[in-house]
Amino acid sequence: MTLRLGRQEFADDRTLMMAIVNRTPDSFYDKGATWAEDKAFDRVAQVVDEGAEMVDIGGIKAAPGEEIDEVEEKRRVVDFVARVRAAYPSLVVSVDTWRASVGEAVCQAGADVLNDAWGGADPGLVDVAAKHDVALICTHTGGAVPRTRPYRVEYDDVVRSAIDDTVAYAERALAAGVARESLVIDPAHDFGKNTFHSLEITRRLDEMVATGWPVLVSLSNKDFVGESLDLPVGERLTGTLAATAVCALAGARIYRVHEVVETRQVVDMVNTIAGRRLPARAIRGLQ
């Protein structure tokens, strides 16, 4: 299905790099490297230069920590979204928020996508997406409350749960008036999941792709990679790329990433192997 993300449309065979841009002082990977607005703006310039089609701007780290109310969240992201929108008219601007009030403000500032990483915690977010005709990322958290860690969470079948919940969320958004071609599902690795859950989601991602909804994966440097390889944040790129390759082979469409160039190469290579993408330029043995 052709994907429409706010102002931009993407054909079926396109895969997209969604680069993470944190407006936080405490996110797990960059530890506040782009907390200063100009640093965040430099990060946008860098990922655009690296070929990212999308940026995902977030004002609150996912893990528990200092309470960030909606006033502070807006202060962190709304003006920044407007600045990025003005500077990069064709860049897809996504905002990572679960709050409808923040969604409303960033849509007015020019956002194209609302990335609801907490799986519909605020029921009003779908109405905001519908009102502004922007895209919505429907994630699976297993019912987790925003900014909580999983604790002894169990599923009968984590993949079934991820499919059922994200598809139900997408259909709820559809009923609220969000365009079908603007809905994306995300199993949300590590959100409401232990490492075994995230590994199973990765291994069986083709079942999510088979729903027909475009699938986003957010794998970058996460704990399931770290626990699989016993590596700290900062040493998880290779493991991240291995998980990326598995998801690419299954047919994921959007990749939420810290490292754009490396991920793009892996996704392109896998899709070329899978016969979904032509080689860039093949002449060896064919002269």
Added chain:
Amino acid sequence: MLVPGALALLPEHASLTDPLTDLRAAAVAAVRWLGPEAEVVGDAQGERVAAALMDAAGVRRGGAAAYLVVGNGSAKRSEKAPGHLDERSFGFDDALRDALVAGDLAGMDWSLADDLWASVDGLRRAVDLIGGPATVDYDDDPYGVQYWVMRWGS
């Protein structure tokens, strides 16, 4: 007319960026010049390349008024060439070019063709079909293989 049998011209070998943009454009234009129908003269691989170019040009197989000959010079014209560098390639290809441009292959010495990986089956079978001076649309060796697109007659 003559086109080379480069397998990169086949649609199943398409790339995002065509490595043979100029050759393909010249070849398709020349095949289109043949008219609605043409017969093919070439080896088995050359037949497939011809079919692809005819598809692209909208030319049907048949008739006896026009011939599409598939062949090319040596494949040993540089160190990166498929057959590595063989200095004899240059003399062989020069002689073949002169004969093709003159439209007279009767006196061509083919003895080095196999050694130099030149694809000449179609050319040898077309000796009696080619006549008169050629119009040369393409003459280059971008990957160490000598390609020509040439047309004879009006």
